[in-house]
Amino acid sequence: MAQLGEHLRARDLLQRAARGFGSHEELSRARCVVAEAEVALVMRDLRGSTRGLTAAMNTLEAHADPANALHARVIAARRFLLLGRLNDAKSLLEGYDTRGLPATLLAVAELTVAELALRSLQMGAAQSALSRARSAADRAQVPALSAEVADAFTTLHRPAARRITADGEQSLCLNEVAALLASNVLVLDACRRALRAGPMLRMLARRPVLFALARALAEAWPRDVDRNSLIARAFAARRPNETHRARLRVEVGRLRALISGLAQIEATERGFVLEPVAARTVAVLAPPIDGDQGALLALLSDGAAWSTSALALALNASQRTIQRALVDLEAAKRVRSIGQTRARRWLSPPLTEFTTILLLPASLPFV
Numbered sequence: 001m002a003q004l005g006e007h008l009r010a011r012d013l014l015q016r017a018a019r020g021f022g023s024h025e026e027l028s029r030a031r032c033v034v035a036e037a038e039v040a041l042v043m044r045d046l047r048g049s050t051r052g053l054t055a056a057m058n059t060l061e062a063h064a065d066p067a068n069a070l071h072a073r074v075i076a077a078r079r080f081l082l083l084g085r086l087n088d089a090k091s092l093l094e095g096y097d098t099r100g101l102p103a104t105l106l107a108v109a110e111l112t113v114a115e116l117a118l119r120s121l122q123m124g125a126a127q128s129a130l131s132r133a134r135s136a137a138d139r140a141q142v143p144a145l146s147a148e149v150a151d152a153f154t155t156l157h158r159p160a161a162r163r164i165t166a167d168g169e170q171s172l173c174l175n176e177v178a179a180l181l182a183s184n185v186l187v188l189d190a191c192r193r194a195l196r197a198g199p200m201l202r203m204l205a206r207r208p209v210l211f212a213l214a215r216a217l218a219e220a221w222p223r224d225v226d227r228n229s230l231i232a233r234a235f236a237a238r239r240p241n242e243t244h245r246a247r248l249r250v251e252v253g254r255l256r257a258l259i260s261g262l263a264q265i266e267a268t269e270r271g272f273v274l275e276p277v278a279a280r281t282v283a284v285l286a287p288p289i290d291g292d293q294g295a296l297l298a299l300l301s302d303g304a305a306w307s308t309s310a311l312a313l314a315l316n317a318s319q320r321t322i323q324r325a326l327v328d329l330e331a332a333k334r335v336r337s338i339g340q341t342r343a344r345r346w347l348s349p350p351l352t353e354f355t356t357i358l359l360l361p362a363s364l365p366f367v
Contacts, residue, residue, distance in 0.1 A: 007043045011036055027063045030056035034072045041075055044310040046083060050076050067101055074109050081115060082299075083314055084361030089116050107136035107145050111152060118155065118357050121178040127156070159354040161191060164219055164284040172285075174357060180285065186263055186276040188218035188284045191358040195259055197280060202259050209234045210255045217265065217274040221282040224273035288354040293325050297348055298356035300335055305345035315361055 002010035018032035033056035053076050060069035073092050080089035093113050098106055110133035117126035130152055137146045159171040163180065172180065181187060186197045193205040195214055204211040212234040216225050231240040231248055252272060256265050264275045276282055287294050295315055300306055312319045326346055329335040335348045
């Protein structure tokens with residue numbers, strides 16, 4: 001039923017089957033729980049906890065069913081990846097035994113490991129996992145799986161972000177992004193909303209005004225930015241007055257304190273200028289597409305049909321915020337909906353001209 005797209009019916013049958021097995025048939029019941037969790041993942045039902053799936057995984061391991069135990073582990077890890085919980089996914093994907101397991105399952109597991117590594121910008125680990133996935137897919141001889149691995153390899157070479165300086169911008173692939181973030185350059189990371197230089201990091205994700213000021217100063221570096229321009233960027237004020245100027249001084253003071261050790265902000269005759277410490281250069285790492293809806297489009301472009309509740313959970317936003325964004329995107333013909341009322345789901349065409357890795361949610365900054 002699930003393969004025919006009848007996911008609700010499939011979940012109902014699996015739940016009934018799990019209830020039908022007695023206490024002495026815990027292995028069969030655990031397999032039903034894993035199958036139901038897979039259907040839920042396909043439906044992008046991200047509600048609830050993974051306790052039931054974890055218990056099923058432990059039961060499968062205790063009853064010497066390593067294939068289904070790994071399958072449960074991969075399902076749980078993929079769910080955490082959709083929610084941006086990279087550390088939780090990592091803990092599930094470390095140290096599993098691959099001996100004697102089906103090649104198809106190993107390929108899927110290695111693709112999940114590769115996705116985690118790509119999301120963490122650990123490029124060496126990502127390439128190794130993709131190579132193992134390709135080897136397993138070749139043994140499995142499943143064309144669809146081989147195509148998925150080949151598509152994952154193209155992720156390494158597609159544009160992933162833009163490096164913006166006062167002199168212009170250039171596209172960067174993931175390897176180049178990783179190299180930039182590992183360098184001594186002071187990077188205003190507009191993908192994760194942070195200011196970073198090597199291992200030093202200052203998060204600005206929950207400080208939108210400070211982020212707007214920091215980005216304006218970083219984009220203009222080494223030149224200064226006049227006060228009216230900063231007021232327009234930070235406060236969306238078209239006609240600055242003394243109140244705006246006073247607020248600007250307060251917010252610049254807060255930004256100075258926050259980025260201490262990475263950079264200073266000096267006042268000039270007409271505005272402010274960013275002065276990085278240790279003679280660093282400055283660059284802005286911008287997402288491949290502009291606008292606040294990039295993460296939403298990145299999630300929707302995975303080919304699955306998402307509910308607004310699942311999107312809100314993945315992006316840590318209110319459903320109302322997600323609904324307003326979807327209405328705007330639908331009017332621009334960038335997304336479409338299927339179904340009605342509570343059964344409504346949203347889809348978007350694949351974003352094939354660039355990779356969406358840096359647009360996807362992450363609960364912790366990657367290194």
